[in-house]
Amino acid sequence: MNDDLAALSARIDRTNELLQRMLAEVAKTPSTHAIFVDAGYLYAAAGRLVAGTEDRRAFDLDAEGLIEALIDRARTIFADSRLLRVYWYDGARRRIHTAEQQSIAELPDVKVRLGNLNANNQQKGVDSLIRTDLESLARHRAISDAALLGGDEDLVSAVEAAQGYGARVHLWGIEAPEGRNQAEPLLWEVDSQRTFDLDFFKPYVSRRTAPAYEAGASRPTREDVRFVGAQIAAKWLAARGRDSLGELLPGHPYLPGSVDQDLLVEAEGLLQYSLRGQADLRRALRDGFWEHLQAQY
Helix, strand or coil, X not given: CHHXXXXXXXXXXXXXXXXXXXXHHHHHCCXXXXXXXXXXXXXXXXXXXXXXXXXXXXXXXXXXXXXXXXXXXHHHHCCCEXXXXXXXXXXXXXXXXXXXXXXXXXXXXXXXXEEEECCCCCEECHHHHHHXXXXXXXXXXXXXXXXXXXXXXXXXXXXXXXXXCCCEEEEEEECCCCCCCCCHHHHHHCCEXXXXXXXXXXXXXEECCXXXXXXXXXXXXXXXXXXXXXXXXXXXXXHHHHHHHHHHHHHCCCCCHHHHHHHHHHHHHHHCCCCCCCHHHXXXXXXXXXXXXXXXX
């Protein structure tokens, strides 16, 4: 009997020792967080807050500076945690990166994930991408905390999936000039919620100003505008290279919104003439741009 008790006591001691070692290892392992950004929500809410419009073409966003600010804020909130990465979710036609999305993807610690963009410029499939990543990272214990910058009610299932595997989900929002820009069911499900105000976003959002042109300037011909389009295409190709060209061509005859806007602004500067409301000249401009690129492929 004494021998049995001694053996049992020894086994208990060994078990306690193993548990203590495991707890020590867990204590030494830093927790990990990731930031999930719904770019559609970000552009709409930040644009309305700072520039007074949700139209992406009407303002510029310093994505690199803003991402750094979000990382710094997360570092303060999750003081004893390390960053896994920032996930940036956006839409693009045929899931082909725009120039802006490509530059964001090249930033350190940033992963760009693209849903589709329909004819009405509405994102499709972004919420499911967020859910897939949140659930997978939580299931594999890759993160302990997720900071989610978004507002769509469809994100509720993503939050529940991550929480089901033990991760804590913290909802980040953008101050609304009036009312609310985040769904109530989403607010109910998350572990915490905080809102970033106008002062936080002001350094990173700036409204585009329409260039001033001389009154009565003569209207350029279609051929003049087509030639300018080709000039800009040559400059674009020299700056971005043939890899970017290969990504752009499948979208013909449509240009990504950011490329089309940059093309318009640069052409107006060269022509010293506003092409706003000039549908025939806008088509000539795009035709010249595409014709030069296709000739180089």
